[in-house]
Amino acid sequence: MSKLELLPAVDVRDGQAVRLVHGESGSETSYGDPLAAARAWQAAGAEWLHLVDLDAAFGTGDNRERIAEVVRAMDIKVELSGGIRDDASLAAALATGCTRVNLGTAALESPEWVARVIAEHGERIAVGLDVRGTTLRGRGWTRDGGDLYETLARLDAEGCARYVVTDIAKDGTLQGPNLDLLKNVCARTDRPVVASGGVSSLDDLRAIATLVPEGVEGAIVGKALYAKAFTLEEALEAVSV
Numbered sequence: 001m002s003k004l005e006l007l008p009a010v011d012v013r014d015g016q017a018v019r020l021v022h023g024e025s026g027s028e029t030s031y032g033d034p035l036a037a038a039r040a041w042q043a044a045g046a047e048w049l050h051l052v053d054l055d056a057a058f059g060t061g062d063n064r065e066r067i068a069e070v071v072r073a074m075d076i077k078v079e080l081s082g083g084i085r086d087d088a089s090l091a092a093a094l095a096t097g098c099t100r101v102n103l104g105t106a107a108l109e110s111p112e113w114v115a116r117v118i119a120e121h122g123e124r125i126a127v128g129l130d131v132r133g134t135t136l137r138g139r140g141w142t143r144d145g146g147d148l149y150e151t152l153a154r155l156d157a158e159g160c161a162r163y164v165v166t167d168i169a170k171d172g173t174l175q176g177p178n179l180d181l182l183k184n185v186c187a188r189t190d191r192p193v194v195a196s197g198g199v200s201s202l203d204d205l206r207a208i209a210t211l212v213p214e215g216v217e218g219a220i221v222g223k224a225l226y227a228k229a230f231t232l233e234e235a236l237e238a239v240s241v
């Protein structure tokens with residue numbers, strides 16, 4: 001059985017590393033320089049970084065230069081998310097040298113474009129399935145975007161390589177992950193799933209790790225690390241079996 005991958009998160013708003021609650025604009029707590037945060041996770045042993053341009057996701061500008069600087073400084077794999085919705089933003093994201101990008105809104109609003117870029121870029125494209133209940137949310141999680149399972153079936157048929165699944169009700173709340181949601185998604189697809197939102201403890205990570213045989217490949221951890229609920233070293237140790 002392979003081990004659960006951990007992806008510490010660096011979400012960037014107005015040039016700063018921040019955490020949001022439920023992904024809501026205006027709920028930011030600032031944690032300073034994103035490059036310093038990314039370097040700290042890399043030094044602690046991370047093999048992946050989950051890097052989000054929140055301004056691009058919300059349509060309030062972008063942090064492209066800052067994001068590219070962070071990716072350049074990393075020796076580890078980077079998953080890049082936020083506002084990647086057309087050829088220009090996709091080209092800019094891929095040109096940073098990130099390992100893969102995570103598409104959200106585009107998968108809901110531009111299905112033909114997404115099918116094309118999945119065919120062109122394969123493993124470098126993941127799709128973020130950000131849900132409230134089983135309703136997908138786009139545009140920085142502010143607008144409804146259709147049914148989770150219908151969209152999953154469509155993306156599977158188009159050859160999507162993996163999904164990043166977020167329960168928005170849990171995100172940034174330290175209330176624990178939505179394990180039922182993860183199990184239900186894994187039951188409907190044979191593609192790997194990255195769990196996101198709500199991790200609060202090492203036990204949460206161990207619980208997600210029990211779903212590796214069902215198809216959960218990784219877990220994104222944000223708030224818990226910034227709130228010092230545990231260290232990244234402890235988290236990596238907890239899922240190392």
Ligand SMILES: O=C(O)c1ccccc1NCC(=O)[C@H](O)[C@H](O)COP(=O)(O)O
Nearest residue numbers: 009023057140171172196197198222223
């Ligand atoms: O990823 C996005 O595109 C995004 C858009 C709008 C709001 C939030 C967004 N991402 C947030 C994250 O990916 C979090 O870093 C991640 O879910 C970690 O959550 P938590 O461990 O609960 O802090």
